Amino acid sequence: KAGVTQTPRYLIKTRGQQVTLSCSPISGHRSVSWYQQTPGQGLQFLFEYFSETQRNKGNFPGRFSGRQFSNSRSEMNVSTLELGDSALYLCASSLTGAGETQYFGPGTRLLVL
Amino acid sequence: QQQVKQSPQSLIVQKGGIPIINCAYENTAFDYFPWYQQFPGKGPALLIAIRPDVSEKKEGRFTISFNKSAKQFSLHIMDSQPGDSATYFCAASNSGAGSYQLTFGKGTKLSVIP
Numbered sequence: 001k002a003g004v005t006q007t008p009r010y011l012i013k014t015r016g017q018q019v020t021l022s023c024s025p026i027s028g029h030r031s032v033s034w035y036q037q038t039p040g041q042g043l044q045f046l047f048e049y050f051s052e053t054q055r056n057k058g059n060f061p062g063r064f065s066g067r068q069f070s071n072s073r074s075e076m077n078v079s080t081l082e083l084g085d086s087a088l089y090l091c092a093s094s095l096t097g098a099g100e101t102q103y104f105g106p107g108t109r110l111l112v113l
Numbered sequence: 114q115q116q117v118k119q120s121p122q123s124l125i126v127q128k129g130g131i132p133i134i135n136c137a138y139e140n141t142a143f144d145y146f147p148w149y150q151q152f153p154g155k156g157p158a159l160l161i162a163i164r165p166d167v168s169e170k171k172e173g174r175f176t177i178s179f180n181k182s183a184k185q186f187s188l189h190i191m192d193s194q195p196g197d198s199a200t201y202f203c204a205a206s207n208s209g210a211g212s213y214q215l216t217f218g219k220g221t222k223l224s225v226i227p
Binding site: 004031033042090103106107 | 155156158206207208
């Protein structure tokens with residue numbers, strides 16, 4: 001079974017731009033979560049989607065948004081990029097959500113200059 | 114407010130040693146406690162997980178000990194190997210109440226020297 005895939009793997013953007021990251025979950029998984037990983041803050045929860053509905057959102061500004069498609073693939077968007085948005089963005093999928101095994105993708109490394 | 118506190122930040126052990134990583138949580142509603150292992154350039158991978166109805170769980174060389182009254186849990190790695198060198202994260206979640214998120218500790222960088 002193929003694992004969670006994320007594209008692109010690396011991105012370089014400048015302040016003020018926007019970016020869209022993509023995540024394809026494991027086949028059959030309907031829950032997709034997004035996390036931001038930085039050396040200072042560690043892994044922080046962004047949001048979780050299930051059957052195209054956002055069920056939970058972390059403590060991030062509205063510049064961070066996401067969506068999920070009917071095939072469970074998910075995208076997250078960050079608008080008006082700031083230097084502090086430089087991070088590894090991780091996507092995780094599971095059958096139905098937290099409380100069960102979540103499988104992480106390799107992440108997208110975003111550098112904002 | 115950090116809800117899962119992990120220690121130590123870094124750990125160096127010799128091959129064959131038993132590194133122990135500790136985590137403490139505050140939210141008594143947490144009922145699922147996984148440990149993840151992350152190598153550089155990779156996403157975290159689930160190692161082992163425990164629920165509060167058991168006090169210990171073993172999978173291969175990895176053991177979780179869980180103390181519900183103290184709100185603490187720990188990871189022990191038996192007969193550690195250089196290939197175990199990675200960053201380890203504890204996490205917790207509340208599978209009820211519609212939270213659907215993992216709260217992670219800050220991570221422990223483990224180095225196993227030959």
